[in-house]
Amino acid sequence: MNREQTQHIPVMLDAVMEYLRPTPGGHYIDGTLGGGGHTSELLRLSAPDGCVLGIDTDSRAQERVKARLREEIAQGRLVLSHGNFADMERLAREANFTGVEGILLDLGFSSDQMDDPQRGFAFSADGPLDMRLNQDLAINATDIVNSASEEELADIFWRYGEERRSRLIARRIVREREKQAITHTGQLASIAAAGVPYKHGAIHPATRVFQALRIAVNQELERLEAVLPQMLALLQAGGKQGRLAIISFHSLEDRIVKAFLKREATDCICPPRMPVCVCGHKASLRILTSKPVFPTEQEIASNPRARSARLRAAQVLTE
Ligand SMILES: C[S@@+](CC[C@H](N)C(=O)[O-])C[C@H]1O[C@@H](n2cnc3c(N)ncnc32)[C@H](O)[C@@H]1O
Incomplete structure (x- = not known):
């Protein structure tokens, strides 16, 4: 295989874009760059001046995307970062992405790695x-x-x-x-x-x-736990009711995502036995997917690796 090619077909591409709603000039983070499929679409929909920070822990994924999207990199619209999304706030700061409008995680591994x-x-x-x-x-x-x-x-x-x-x-x-x-x-x-x-x-x-x-x-579950509050902070810093979308591939990941979204979409998180609220917690997110969204039968038929995918999305609330 030519080193610029990817075998990875982006999962639930349309649904992800419907939830993230990229717009021209927006700043986005793809925390799981992989073959760059979702990143390419974020760049297309945020053209002519939207920017994407693409993070991947696998340097080979970076190399592949670097070769394929060199024009967008030269224009400064795509910044690649080799690192773990568990360090997202630091990686974003280093790339001057201090506040953003949308963040995507498409968890797990790509077909390029699998194959x-x-x-x-x-x-x-x-x-x-x-x-x-x-x-x-x-x-x-x-x-x-x-x-x-x-x-x-x-x-x-x-x-x-x-x-x-x-x-x-x-x-x-x-x-x-x-x-x-x-x-x-x-x-x-x-x-x-x-x-x-x-x-x-x-x-x-x-x-x-x-x-x-x-x-x-x-250490996939620990990394996921670590990134979720950082995604919220980066979207809050963006100040534009930014959105997050997360695709998980098994129930352990999905449980963590679901619990985080539920907690951050709730005002009081005191135990039910408390007569009055003492936690002072305020909801910071609105959940956009009351249930996880699954790929269509058609998508699963054309890309069997999509079969266990489930997508959850949320939007940041501004005060
Ligand atoms: C399912 S693939 C993403 C595919 C991509 N959305 C696309 O359309 O081509 C997941 C990618 O995330 C990367 N990854 C997984 N866990 C990561 C982590 N904790 N930090 C950074 N990258 C991670 C993997 O190396 C892999 O390249």
């Missing part, structure tokens, strides 16, 4: 068991699989994969790694799937174990 066996996200093709979104991270999936205790592994599979066979799989891993180190995706996939019948087209029995390890390696 590269060397990155270790997929079990369909064998490759090193890596799973780091940011290749500068010190610990990868091989390290965890070969050094965590049986209890720790079971806990990872249960908490981050909601895997019912977590203990059994952890036990098998420990037994297997005593014979030889587990260093490849194919090895892990066959351990995780052993004894479970797999019908072609169904979810692969190793899916939850892979998801859990990826979340653990990249």
Whole structure:
């Protein structure tokens, strides 16, 4: 594949733009640049002078977008930032995006990462068991699989994969790694799937174990928890009733997003037993999606990777 090309098809593109409503001259942050699909649309809809800050923790995603959107970069309309969205306020400040009108998170990993066996996200093709979104991270999936205790592994599979066979799989891993180190995706996939019948087209029995390890390696839930208040602060600083849109791909992420939006869209958050409000909390957001928005059947048919996506959006309230 040519290094300028991306295989990633942006998920729920129209719905995201309907909620973010980019306008000419607006400033936007794409916290998960990936293949640049959503960023390109933000740039198109905010032309001629709208600006986007595109953040990604994966330097290869940056390189790919840098080559493809060089004109927008030269015009100063697209600024790329290599970093973690958990540091969004700092990255935005460094790029002079102090207040913005819209922020997008399209969580997880891209098709470019998934389809590269060397990155270790997929079990369909064998490759090193890596799973780091940011290749500068010190610990990868091989390290965890070969050094965590049986209890720790079971806990990872249960908490981050909601895997019912977590203990059994952890036990098998420990037994297997005593014979030889587990260093490849194919090895892990066959351990995780052993004894479970797999019908072609169904979810692969190793899916939850892979998801859990990826979340653990990249500390995905902690990063998500960290970015949400920063998104709110950046939109408030923009002073224009800015909007946020978040696409998640599993219930653990969605639960965090839903709880944050609910809390920030509520005035008093005192426990129900309190006779009067003592928290003084004031709603700062209006939820735009009372329920999560799902991709259409048509989108899922043309892009099966969209099937578990769900979108939530909210708008900042001004005083
Ligand atoms: C689903 S893809 C985004 C695809 C993009 N919206 C597009 O249309 O091409 C997710 C991207 O977010 C990046 N990412 C995931 N977690 C991140 C984090 N905590 N900080 C920065 N980037 C992150 C991944 O490296 C990946 O490139």
